[in-house]
Amino acid sequence: MWSHSRLLELLNIEHPIIQAGMAGGVTTPELVTAVSNTGGLGTLGAGYMAPEAIRDSIQKIKHLTRSPFGVNVFVPEFPQATENEIRRVNELLEPFRNELGIKAESKPQVDEKLFEKQIMVIKEQQVPVCSFTFGIPDQDIIKDLKNEGIVLIGTATTVEEAVLNEQSGMDIVVAQGSEAGGHRGTFSGSYSKSMIGTMSLIPQVADQVSIPVVAAGGIMDGRGVRASMILGAEGAQLGTAFVTCKESGAKQQHKEAILHTKETETAMTTSFSGKPARGIRNDFIEKMEGYEHELLDYPLQNSMTKGIRKEAAIQDRPEFMSLWSGQSPRLSQNKSAAEIIQSIIFQMEKINR
Structure with missing residues (x-):
């Protein structure tokens, strides 16, 4: 039902499911590869990681899978x-x-040089996909990564931010609804004016950009992914859904909190x-x-x-x-990443019948 998707062709994946690049140790190499090996796109959340740690994790991922995967980094901010x-x-x-x-x-x-060092490792390791949160990197970085054949994914919390991502040269944009767990990706305008729900955000973004749109925010199962695609997205990015899975590196207290919230x-x-x-x-x-x-x-x-x-x-x-945690914790499961994806696909196929 999604065999002709531009998103699938760009990412070279089987299913329109992206595992969010959650920083802080949640996205272990085992989680990333479990998602990629099941046909989705696993993503290493490298926002806080030292270059050496990113390199080690990427090499472990490459050892565990031949499927495409991504690395997510944070566009730096330098407040005083x-x-x-x-x-x-x-x-x-x-x-x-x-x-x-x-x-x-x-x-x-x-470390004000961390982002530059992270980008160097991503280029050196020829990572298939690189995604950005908290803004858009400089044009020099975008050009360098695209010259390496790396697919670039940006993050937006408003239509304006999605348009800016497309204009900058991003290949794909993740539209992050206010239901999403973790940090807001807002970078243009105030946070208070960027709290648009996923159901409202997706169709408006899809109408204003020509690059593939990925929905994010409160999506935990096949119903959410299918609904996102009906609204104009070509796929969905799930974060909280994978925090409680068996391969997740989240602290046990974190997992238990989500499962009982x-x-x-x-x-x-x-x-x-x-x-x-x-x-x-x-x-x-x-x-x-x-x-x-x-x-x-x-x-x-x-x-x-x-x-x-x-x-x-x-x-x-x-x-x-x-x-x-996102706003749909009741839908969280303590299963393997593969089981979660298989359940999503089963639900989507059942809805499509």
């Missing part, structure tokens, strides 16, 4: 913060650090990273509410909370972890 702003954030985070018994991080640590229990927050992201409401989010205007911009705030998130996982304190 004053000493007073940093001191105030340390004051806000001190109670959490005291609770966990860890020392304060006096200053945010950000209701659709009413997620919230948008900037408290962990300085950038709006959807996750399961917990003590950290609730106690930081009202202080959003005092937080540092991404990625500075993300660096400041890194120690808290890491130690909370070690001490089994999910109340202080960033438990990213």
